[in-house]
Amino acid sequence: MANKFHKFTRRKFIGGTFGLTLLGAFKSHPFARERRPNILFIMSDDHANHALSCYGSRIVETPNIDRLAREGMLFRNCFVTNSLCAPSRASILTGKYAHVHGVKDNSTRFDPTQHTFIKLLHRAGYVTAVIGKWHLHSEPTGFDYWCVLPGQGEYVNPTFIEMKKRSKVEGYATDIITKMCISWLRQWSENMGDKPFCLLCHHKAPHRPWTPPQRHMKLYADIEIPEPPTFDDDYSNRASAAAHADMRIADMPDYAKELKPEMTPKERKRYNYQRFIKDYLRCVVAVDEGVGELLRELEQLGVIDDTVIIYTSDNGFFLGDHGWYDKRFMYEQSIRVPLIVRYPREVKAGSTDEHIVLNVDFAPTLLDIAGVEIPGDVQGRSLKSILFGKPVNDWRTAMYYRYYEYPKPHRVLPHYGVRTERYKLIHYPTTGEWELFDLHQDQHEMRNIYGEPTYSGVAMELKELLHRLAGELGDTL
Ligand SMILES: [Ca+2]
Structure with missing residues (x-):
């Protein structure tokens, strides 16, 4: 079996010995295909x-x-x-x-x-x-x-x-x-x-x-896995889509039968x-x-x-x-x-x-x-x-993003947006809401700064970018 995998060595030898003059001919040789x-x-x-x-x-x-x-x-x-x-x-x-x-x-x-x-x-x-x-x-x-x-x-x-x-x-x-x-x-x-x-x-x-x-x-049976920093997010300071979504750990049906009646929601x-x-x-x-x-x-x-x-x-x-x-x-x-x-x-x-x-x-x-x-x-x-x-x-x-599936299974409202190295702009057409995050200041995306005067210029630029990217990619917003 080993023989068939020695081809690389052989090809290297051919290339190295005869140099570039033979490269053209070499390219059309069946070996060339095997190099892929x-x-x-x-x-x-x-x-x-x-x-x-x-x-x-x-x-x-x-x-x-x-x-x-x-x-x-x-x-x-x-x-x-x-x-x-x-x-x-x-x-x-x-x-x-x-x-x-x-x-x-x-x-x-x-x-x-x-x-x-x-x-x-x-x-x-x-x-x-x-x-x-x-x-x-x-x-x-x-x-x-x-x-x-x-x-x-x-x-x-x-x-x-x-x-x-x-x-x-x-x-x-x-x-x-x-x-x-x-x-x-x-x-x-x-x-x-x-x-x-x-x-x-x-x-x-x-x-x-x-x-x-x-x-x-x-x-992991004997350890408690730390909860992430946004585990108790209350979805304030965001568009309504976050609170509207139905995918909370608190409400997941998967382990309902294991929960005891005396347990608090927390x-x-x-x-x-x-x-x-x-x-x-x-x-x-x-x-x-x-x-x-x-x-x-x-x-x-x-x-x-x-x-x-x-x-x-x-x-x-x-x-x-x-x-x-x-x-x-x-x-x-x-x-x-x-x-x-x-x-x-x-x-x-x-x-x-x-x-x-x-x-x-x-x-x-x-x-x-x-x-x-x-x-x-x-x-x-x-x-x-x-x-x-x-x-x-x-x-x-920048990247262009678009999500469509609604309402089932998790009631995440359709949205589209752009993300640059620093900012993210999201639009929810159903509600007409916008979200803007400064990822340098707010890596956990907990504070929507859309509408804040300091960021009005950034928001405008990102909207233009969003429409330009959608246009270039042949999408209609
Ligand atoms: Ca998947």
């Missing part, structure tokens, strides 16, 4: 940055994902453009915003005839597969192999749809998805190792109902938080273990350094922040996602990046790294220069 890196794209569901030790969590330990950061690049400002599962997944596949790919909420079916980076990689000779959560209603297209959970899927003994065929698989979803990915990688190595692969490993965890694996049920809220956050973090630990297993497998197959490995999530999550669970709002914990990329041939180990990068950038980045032309209608931008340490000119200094 493999892609392992690992995405969890609802994994917030502040539940990763490499992003500063002081509770959960994620040593395997941390290893990716230590050996690759960690993006400090990666955001989603609509903080919800299906819209974000469609944006990741297409490189487009929700008003263009059409999946504005979780119930809309993804039109599978659209271009995705997967289809383009497949056409360019990549072996493609997706294993795990899909959540786009239509069947996966552009994949040589797919095995996905129907809808949200289940944690324990889940049903999978493998190339249209349904069957129940014994075990815990995160572990099963990891094992299936390992098995697929072995098959690729044995049968198709001359072609590069692109494998999407999509975990269900740590999505609700946050069911941990049996082996971690007792993790005690109930505290109880719910401890139950929720411990289970959530236990799920995260299993995801991290799965990442470790995948890394070990790539090492054993001898291709770990020939593979671009990405870790991310489809959206962030409120972990008791503002007294909430779930996501949706354009507030920081909801729109921030982890993005870590390991590819030691080009990406500097232990590097970090501060640019505003988005989920719509993933598709053009992967196409670019694979040497595949990025279609003109893709709205995101390739991160290849940032990743490969090349000069980056005129990068975006």
Whole structure:
């Protein structure tokens, strides 16, 4: 098996010996195609940055994902453009915003005839597969192999749809998805190792109902997890949307049967938080273990350094922040996602990046790294220069966000807005309200300064920016 992975060494030798004169001829040689890196794209569901030790969590330990950061690049400002599962997944596949790919909420079916980076990689000779959560209603297209959970899927003994065929698989979803990915990688190595692969490993965890694996049920049992600083937010000094939303830890139905009648509302809220956050973090630990297993497998197959490995999530999550669970709002914990990329041939180990990068950038980045032309209608931008340490000119200094799903399931009013490095402007068209936050002064977004005379100039500039960005992206406000 080792022989087929010695090609890199051989190619290096050829390039080094004959130099640039042969480079033209070399490019059209079949070897050139084999030089393209493999892609392992690992995405969890609802994994917030502040539940990763490499992003500063002081509770959960994620040593395997941390290893990716230590050996690759960690993006400090990666955001989603609509903080919800299906819209974000469609944006990741297409490189487009929700008003263009059409999946504005979780119930809309993804039109599978659209271009995705997967289809383009497949056409360019990549072996493609997706294993795990899909959540786009239509069947996966552009994949040589797919095995996905129907809808949200289940944690324990889940049903999978493998190339249209349904069957129940014994075990815990995160572990099963990891094992299936390992098995697929072995098959690729044995049968198709001359072609590069692109494998999407999509975990269900740590999505609700946050069911941990049996082996971690007792993790954190003896400790109390500290509540976040905004845990007792009363939603004053904000637009009415915050108080209107129905996703408070205090009212979560998940543990209602465990609450005792004599508990005060405050005690109930505290109880719910401890139950929720411990289970959530236990799920995260299993995801991290799965990442470790995948890394070990790539090492054993001898291709770990020939593979671009990405870790991310489809959206962030409120972990008791503002007294909430779930996501949706354009507030920081909801729109921030982890993005870590390991590819030691080009990406500097232990590097970090501060640019505003988005989920719509993933598709053009992967196409670019694979040497595949990025279609003109893709709205995101390739991160290849940032990743490969090349000069980056005129990068975006603001992001555009839009959320649609209402009223169910959490009564978060539709809204849109812009975020710059310092400010965030949000508009709720239903109520006509605006929110403006100065993130330098108010990192927890507790004080809406819209309407304050000192910030009237800033508000006006941001409104112009909002309309300009919407126009450039073809959206109508
Ligand atoms: Ca999600």
